[in-house]
Amino acid sequence: MSKSFSAIDGADEEGIDREAFTPGIEPQATWCPGCGDFGVLKALKGAMPEIGRTPDETLLVTGIGCSGKLSSYFESYGFHSIHGRSLPVARAAKLANPGLEVIAAGGDGDGYGIGGNHFMHTARENHDMLYIVFNNEIFGLTKGQTSPTSPKGHKSKTQPHGSAKDPIRPLSMALSAGASYVARTAAVNPRQATEVLAEAMEHDGFAHVDFLTQCPTWNKDAKQYVPYTDVQQSDDYDFDVADRREAAEMMHETEDKLYEGEVLTGRFYVEEDRRSYGQEKRETGEMPEEPLAERYFDDDYEWERSYDLLDVHK
Amino acid sequence: MTGNELIWRIAGGSGDGIDSTSQSFTKALMRAGLNVFTHRHYPSRIRGGHTYVEVRAAEHEVKSRGDGFNFLLALGDSFARNPQDEAYYGNEEAKPLSENLDDLREGGVIVYDEGLLDESEIDDFEERVEANDWHVYPMDLRGIAREHGREIMRNTAGVAVTAALLGMDTDPFEELMSDNMGGDILDDNLTVLEEAYETAADLDHSHDLEAPTADEHDEQQVLLNGSNALAYGALDEGCRFIAGYPMTPWTDVFTIMTQHLPEVGGISEQVEDEIAAASLAIGASHAGVKAMSGSSGGGFALMSEPLGLAEMTETPLVLVEAMRAGPSTGMPTKPEQADLEHILYTSQGDSNRVVFAPSTVAECYDQAREAFRVAYEYQIPAVIVIDQKLSGETINVPEAHFDREPNPDLGSTLTEEEIAEASHHASGKFNRFQHDPEDGVSPRSIPGQSDGRFLASGNEHTPQGHISEDPDNRVAQTDRRLRKLDAIREDLDDTELDRQTHYGPDDAEYGILTWGSQQSTVEEAVERLNDDGHSVKALGVSDLMPYPKADVTEFLESVEDCLVVEMNASAQFRGLTQKELGRFGEKLSSLLKYNGNPFEPAEIVEGFEVQVNGGTEPPTAQVRIEPAAGD
Ligand SMILES: Cc1ncc(C[n+]2csc(CCOP(=O)(O)OP(=O)(O)O)c2C)c(N)n1
Numbered sequence: 001m002s003k004s005f006s007a008i009d010g011a012d013e014e015g016i017d018r019e020a021f022t023p024g025i026e027p028q029a030t031w032c033p034g035c036g037d038f039g040v041l042k043a044l045k046g047a048m049p050e051i052g053r054t055p056d057e058t059l060l061v062t063g064i065g066c067s068g069k070l071s072s073y074f075e076s077y078g079f080h081s082i083h084g085r086s087l088p089v090a091r092a093a094k095l096a097n098p099g100l101e102v103i104a105a106g107g108d109g110d111g112y113g114i115g116g117n118h119f120m121h122t123a124r125e126n127h128d129m130l131y132i133v134f135n136n137e138i139f140g141l142t143k144g145q146t147s148p149t150s151p152k153g154h155k156s157k158t159q160p161h162g163s164a165k166d167p168i169r170p171l172s173m174a175l176s177a178g179a180s181y182v183a184r185t186a187a188v189n190p191r192q193a194t195e196v197l198a199e200a201m202e203h204d205g206f207a208h209v210d211f212l213t214q215c216p217t218w219n220k221d222a223k224q225y226v227p228y229t230d231v232q233q234s235d236d237y238d239f240d241v242a243d244r245r246e247a248a249e250m251m252h253e254t255e256d257k258l259y260e261g262e263v264l265t266g267r268f269y270v271e272e273d274r275r276s277y278g279q280e281k282r283e284t285g286e287m288p289e290e291p292l293a294e295r296y297f298d299d300d301y302e303w304e305r306s307y308d309l310l311d312v313h314k
Numbered sequence: 315m316t317g318n319e320l321i322w323r324i325a326g327g328s329g330d331g332i333d334s335t336s337q338s339f340t341k342a343l344m345r346a347g348l349n350v351f352t353h354r355h356y357p358s359r360i361r362g363g364h365t366y367v368e369v370r371a372a373e374h375e376v377k378s379r380g381d382g383f384n385f386l387l388a389l390g391d392s393f394a395r396n397p398q399d400e401a402y403y404g405n406e407e408a409k410p411l412s413e414n415l416d417d418l419r420e421g422g423v424i425v426y427d428e429g430l431l432d433e434s435e436i437d438d439f440e441e442r443v444e445a446n447d448w449h450v451y452p453m454d455l456r457g458i459a460r461e462h463g464r465e466i467m468r469n470t471a472g473v474a475v476t477a478a479l480l481g482m483d484t485d486p487f488e489e490l491m492s493d494n495m496g497g498d499i500l501d502d503n504l505t506v507l508e509e510a511y512e513t514a515a516d517l518d519h520s521h522d523l524e525a526p527t528a529d530e531h532d533e534q535q536v537l538l539n540g541s542n543a544l545a546y547g548a549l550d551e552g553c554r555f556i557a558g559y560p561m562t563p564w565t566d567v568f569t570i571m572t573q574h575l576p577e578v579g580g581i582s583e584q585v586e587d588e589i590a591a592a593s594l595a596i597g598a599s600h601a602g603v604k605a606m607s608g609s610s611g612g613g614f615a616l617m618s619e620p621l622g623l624a625e626m627t628e629t630p631l632v633l634v635e636a637m638r639a640g641p642s643t644g645m646p647t648k649p650e651q652a653d654l655e656h657i658l659y660t661s662q663g664d665s666n667r668v669v670f671a672p673s674t675v676a677e678c679y680d681q682a683r684e685a686f687r688v689a690y691e692y693q694i695p696a697v698i699v700i701d702q703k704l705s706g707e708t709i710n711v712p713e714a715h716f717d718r719e720p721n722p723d724l725g726s727t728l729t730e731e732e733i734a735e736a737s738h739h740a741s742g743k744f745n746r747f748q749h750d751p752e753d754g755v756s757p758r759s760i761p762g763q764s765d766g767r768f769l770a771s772g773n774e775h776t777p778q779g780h781i782s783e784d785p786d787n788r789v790a791q792t793d794r795r796l797r798k799l800d801a802i803r804e805d806l807d808d809t810e811l812d813r814q815t816h817y818g819p820d821d822a823e824y825g826i827l828t829w830g831s832q833q834s835t836v837e838e839a840v841e842r843l844n845d846d847g848h849s850v851k852a853l854g855v856s857d858l859m860p861y862p863k864a865d866v867t868e869f870l871e872s873v874e875d876c877l878v879v880e881m882n883a884s885a886q887f888r889g890l891t892q893k894e895l896g897r898f899g900e901k902l903s904s905l906l907k908y909n910g911n912p913f914e915p916a917e918i919v920e921g922f923e924v925q926v927n928g929g930t931e932p933p934t935a936q937v938r939i940e941p942a943a944g945d
């Protein structure tokens with residue numbers, strides 16, 4: 001076994017605390033006071049010790065937007081990529097080194113708009129990773145344009161007559177595309193958020209968390225997600241999270257109600273027995289058993305050459 | 315003219331096995347000790363349409379498809395028939411014969427399948443045959459195939475007839491068939507081969523064309539195309555990850571890699587689009603695996619933003635751009651060299667990349683290795699530019715050419731021990747993007763290594779990777795990234811490989827400058843021009859960025875005048891040369907071709923003669939002459 005990635009599973013898990021994930025740079029640098037993004041950061045920092053992962057064995061890949069700055073304020077290996085493309089970067093890193101804890105994150109414009117195609121396909125392939133979408137129903141960083149989750153009739157500088165489009169249904173999209181874990185949580189509910197993120201990271205497959213975040217700067221109703229109801233805590237919502245049909249129905253209801261002011265959060269779908277993409281690939285022989293990235297540090301590994309391949313060309 | 319050579323053209327419909335038959339034929343000739351070269355021509359259509367493959371074989375070295383051809387094997391296009399009523403679509407039926415007569419040399423041989431083609435349907439056929447002294451052998455290839463096997467075996471019958479008419483032995487063909495098939499299919503094919511051979515051998519031969527012969531070659535040869543060589547170069551250099559989306563002609567490289575990566579413990583991903591493809595390659599590379607992606611023009615356009623991301627985050631990345639005729643979807647199956655400026659300048663900002671344009675199949679292998687080495691040493695994207703010509707043409711290469719050490723080295727990447735000793739920020743973060751290294755390269759860590767944490771950001775960033783708009787930092791980081799190209803130029807100049815290729819006498823009066831896939835064709839033209847009494851030399855350029863300024867300057871200073879040969883309408887390489895060197899505008903004129911077919915040596919010979927005589931009227935309608943600036 002090579003020592004090249006000794007951070008992975010090599011740490012004393014007892015010693016991990018949320019402070020380990022706090023870098024020497026303050027989020028106040030770019031996030032506005034009262035922004036929901038602080039809640040995501042806090043929940044993520046809280047969830048990491050729970051799953052026993054250290055900053056060195058974690059890779060956080062973000063897109064562009066206020067949400068994309070998460071990787072600046074979270075201490076781990078980070079990749080701040082381009083608008084909408086966090087998922088393809090993240091999923092390849094996971095395939096290259098399955099030992100890493102890989103998290104992708106971005107905004108609703110980033111994840112459901114420009115990166116919508118990647119969202120659909122990453123969910124379909126069921127890559128083993130956590131995907132957090134900061135859903136503030138607005139484009140934050142470019143100053144308040146209508147986003148794919150903005151409600152119908154939403155007025156902004158780019159939709160002065162009010163949006164004629166129905167908002168996207170992220171939970172339903174994730175489910176129908178093939179995500180094996182789908183949840184919604186909110187920045188105003190740090191306890192649930194921490195739990196959900198920890199559970200999502202421990203889930204073996206693509207875990208999509210639609211994270212409701214308020215944008216007090218451009219979406220004036222900063223309290224838009226209060227009060228919320230935790231569907232797991234409420235007797236009114238009795239459904240089986242392992243049942244695709246029931247989950248779909250609940251998601252539909254939730255997505256309708258969100259814009260009427262009734263906010264339901266919690267786990268909506270958890271599929272336990274489905275193999276992740278990496279496992280599938282290993283099983284079909286499309287991917288090596290051990291982390292591919294390790295080979296490059298293993299001095300004893302015999303690297304193949306094209307000699308044998310040339311035989312058919314003789 | 316060239317000595318004893320065979321240029322055999324097999325024509326028919328796509329999907330009729332033209333390609334595989336020509337590959338076997340070529341291999342048999344190679345095994346007989348000849349040098350071979352194939353050129354593929356096919357429409358953007360899966361079944362039917364006019365397809366041909368040309369196989370050039372000679373004892374002397376062959377570097378291009380040559381001019382015209384001297385043996386036509388015209389098979390029926392089985393897809394030209396409407397299966398419902400056995401009628402033919404329009405005039406498609408006669409195409410394998412009618413479409414191929416223009417380039418057939420005087421004295422050439424025609425074999426056509428009279429089971430499917432009828433010469434009386436072609437206007438002026440007899441007159442043309444007479445005027446050109448062609449020798450025509452109608453043969454019922456379909457009949458022979460049906461009688462002794464199945465209709466599809468008419469290709470085998472055609473090869474047998476070729477062998478009989480050219481005085482070749484059928485042994486190599488039989489050997490190859492036994493390698494590739496077995497059971498009844500093999501038996502039937504062998505019978506068809508024998509029957510057709512005997513039928514043709516019994517005919518009265520009116521021609522004197524014979525197959526060239528050779529002494530047994532001492533070197534073991536392999537028959538490869540550019541896509542294969544490129545893929546094998548990548549594999550030998552330790553590439554173990556590819557992500558792609560199909561687009562002709564890039565698909566060939568992608569497919570070959572996909573077939574072999576799992577065998578060597580690598581990973582291939584066919585993904586949702588080209589933006590994703592390039593982004594995945596970046597993700598895998600960031601995580602510590604040698605990775606590549608690629609596409610053709612339109613798909614490469616989608617990679618523009620990830621390309622810049624790789625540069626800004628200094629993530630090593632290799633991309634292939636297999637050019638085809640554009641703009642937009644253009645001509646999917648036809649070559650052009652018109653994406654040059656797109657490849658050099660795409661992506662925003664002061665972004666940089668290394669661009670290699672291999673000239674031959676052998677160089678595809680070398681440059682693929684070099685692209686990975688440079689990308690990982692200097693943490694910069696490297697683009698390998700080929701085109702539909704180079705990706706699909708096959709040529710024999712000595713096996714020994716591939717005998718090189720594998721290089722799985724990740725380049726400027728630290729081990730954990732080295733990270734422990736490297737400089738860290740007070741916050742504990744590793745100084746990934748230091749300001750000062752002389753060659754611009756600041757070694758990286760890989761996620762999962764202890765104490766190597768950093769942020770790779772597409773935004774401008776500090777040495778630890780934090781986003782920063784500090785002016786001093788900005789200047790330091792930009793300067794450092796730009797410095798890499800100077801270091802790379804020096805590095806490349808120091809390598810053993812002859813990177814830019816010189817042809818012709820050193821003291822020649824005139825020059826020809828060319829790049830990428832057109833180099834060997836130019837080389838052949840230069841030989842002929844000198845034989846004809848001209849004084850010409852050529853320089854073939856395979857490094858496009860960083861531009862080999864010293865080599866090209868020296869070359870241009872040594873000649874009176876220079877013709878730049880390239881496959882595009884806007885003289886892009888000539889423009890690059892003038893931009894990079896800042897002079898020579900008055901010395902450079904252009905010979906341009908952009909009709910979907912690569913240059914033939916004779917077109918360059920003729921174009922050169924026109925230019926030397928001060929003319930601007932091109933020798934044929936298929937090429938254009940663009941005079942020097944100031945003329
Ligand atoms: C290709 C591309 N298009 C547009 C932009 C400009 N842009 C930056 S952030 C952003 C929207 C961000 O909105 P969202 O994803 O909802 O994130 P938030 O800022 O609200 O967290 C846009 C359009 C860009 N950086 N790249």
Ligand code: SF4
Nearest residue numbers: 031032035066140215
């Ligand atoms: S603009 Fe909105 S999303 Fe961005 S930091 Fe401010 S409050 Fe948060």
